[in-house]
Amino acid sequence: MTNIWMHIGAGSFHRAHQAWYLHRLLKEVVTDQWKIAIGGIRDDVVPLLTALAQQKNEYILETVTPQGVRNYEKITSIAKVLHWDEKMTNLIEQGAKTETKIIGFTVTEGGYYLDTSHNLDPNSPDIQSELNGKICTIYGALRAILKERIKQNGNPVTLLSCDNLRHNGDRFRHGFLQFLELCKDQELAEWVKKNTTSPNDMVDRIVPRPAADLAPRIKKETGVDDKAPVMGEAFIQWVIEDNFIDGRPALEKVGAEMVEDVQPYEEAKIRILNASHSCIAWAGTLVGLSYIHEGTQTPEIKQLAWNYVTEDVIPCLTPCPLDLEQYRDVVLDRFSNPNIQDTNQRVAADGLSKLPGFITPTLVECYERGVEPKATAVLPALFYVFLEEWHKGNIPYEYQDGILDAKAMHAMLDGADPVAQFAGDKALFGSLAGKSEFVSLMRQTIENIRDWKNNFKK
Template identity: 40%
Template sequence: MTRLSEVALAGLPNAVERPAYVRSAVTPGIVHLGIGAFHRAHMAAYVDSLLGADPSWGIIGASLRRPDTRDALAPQDFLYTLAVRDASGTRCRIIGSLLDVIDANADREGLLARMADPQTRIVSLTVTEKGYCHDPATGALDQNHPDIRHDLGDPANPVSAPGMLVEALARRKAAGIAPFTVMSCDNLPANGRTVRRILIALARLRDPALADWLEAGLACPSTMVDRIVPATTDADRAEISGLTGREDGWPIVTEPFTQWVIEDHFPLGRPALETVGAQLVEDVEPFELMKLRMLNGSHSSIAYLGYLAGYQHVSEAIADPGIARLIHGLMTEEVMATLPMPRADLEAYRDALLQRFANPALKHRTWQIAMDGTQKLPQRLLGTIADRLAEGLPVTRAALGVAGWMRYVTGIDEKGAPIDVRDPHAARLRSIADAAGRDATRLADGLFALEEVFGTELPQHKGFRETVTRHLDSLFAVGAAETVRKVAG
């Protein structure tokens, strides 16, 4: 079968959408760190839609850890297929906004030079929560993170995303070039303010004058991003090849729904994203909080409890009446009261989420969502819990999500088979779980002691500890499905 490429675009079936612009006329204006599936299904698709009107916003991607994406896409001129899938079928679109992918490990200098180039006006990121080298409980830079220690010792050869950003910004300062705008597209609370705080803290540790320059001129608009993007499978590749008639080294599968809310603060200019469906606003926080607590909090609860109950995919888990009632109740009875948005808007968002979760064509693995729980819990579930406890309100359903995580990180499922727990703190979690065995109180006590996850105040709340521990004891005793059924009512 012919490989996807510029030359091979001409012979695509009529049903396959392709770039509506002259790709050779596109020039790069954005560098994106962390060129994974989400970025290619989300931001790159938005940019692809506007390049016909303004070709100065092409994207140079960067792989920070592995060369997989570059190796897959370089032979096909960095084109790839975006397959949008729902119960009615799969629609394919070729995305051309990605012009190159730099492997940071093989060409770190090339990446830094591209970021320092005046042509680069925006550097965006999807490096996941752990890529910011920060304390999720406080949002502060983790100065003891091994990558940060490396970057302070050898700032010209950084390995962390914050280190690369600060080094590139230092080069721009030295050359008299204004700082590029840094735009996080990760699920962090107040992601713009968080990344700005991290970068200025790191800069101050290496050069106070650089930190002062950044404080005066660095723009980091906050964003809220939303689209479900499962990992691509071999079955996906086979289906997409059949629909396009082209071999694609790494196609992306996603849902029809997409949302992008952006704080409109770009001193060096920005693409006209509002013309292709993005929302440019003064304050992203209400949208961000809604998404983090309703979508992401529900997703994590479904992931841990669904995986333990034996469900491989989100759509299978939400088809379980108990899990469906639990998630509906979590959003309606516990999360909505913590959100500063009209009740009608929240109810409409809830109903849309439940419909998206149930999409049978989107094989979103519970195991995939369950990754990196220590980084995700604070913003997805613990914020809701802290706000409700401060008002003296119950946290029964949200606490079950936390208990589900605690049971999951024991690394042994309900049939005695191992769970592949992927987490930056996996070794510590394993040690705590091994010491506790199936004793719910010992396990909860050990995990509550992780200040980088729970902070210092939440674990002191007697009612919260008792609720989580009671749920955890039930998960050990009768399993996830029965525990969920009892809690959901």
């Protein structure tokens, strides 16, 4: 029997991570197999889905170690491509079928539209559009899918977030139920509470956007002319709360970790890996570098990330079942891999969501411990100076941020005291916003970063 994992978000990360695990599982398990039906909620997914369909839903994954050893694998876990249209016809049809036991999604941190209190932002233009009948977020898509599922069979289904969001299952579920409340859809909300689960999980593999030289290299090495290739680092990890309502793939057979509590793993990953990644991307951009490995191999930049983790994060997360110092060193080693060619543009994106999600918790906890978070303050200061340069038109690429209001941001940076406005933003800094000691720390740290940028020599 084949069960279907329907995945919303056909980007590189899903195809290098969850799809890889299910591909490997197909080789291990003859009966009770799981395959993927893949689609998206935005029209920018069309070229990729078209390319996948043209090559029988298969593609090549290239992985590379820090030592430069490359491996090529044809991924065969996608059973169906769900072609896009504005009404999400194929997603709704597939999501309603009994064979669909899990609906997974990868929509980036900003795709959940949550504020620093982890509540849904009802004023988001996308959420407002959905209240007027358009489908453009994960919430609207799932509402339509589940309403049709109730009509067809009413079978329970697991809703699985695969994004770098702390407590991602809990946070998604809270936002989704708030969305249904906004829609005045109490009947569906009650059904969701009784007939779905939303496991928390932690996903990890560095997956850059496919570079121009990837497809030619794959053709040279494998003979395959792939129009939808993907590449990532050799390292991979998936830690999942074992809370599936109607069966699940036996992912533990292929290296995933099924646990009762994901929190220690996700806290270490989000605060050490994700926050340091952003730190290196913002710093590298400011001094004219293009790639993550270049920044990590620059001692001054690597030191900023090392100090942040060592001085503030490790004390905040101790005690921990993980060896945090070893984890820090492994992460920085992964970032230094020159073969990944991961761009600062990709990692610097969505800073307005990453700052409150990845960095602010450490700021808050340091103050609660009676410690001034000097090392952590460097990260929002880097982002602020990054925004200053964006404001002046000096960033050498298009900055992409799903919740950026460009007009309002330019107005803030033109204001009389933009640092005070930035440090007073509750959406970014929660309970710290506007507090005199925090504002003073940010003023001083931003000045330090400006001086560092201006005096930096490659």
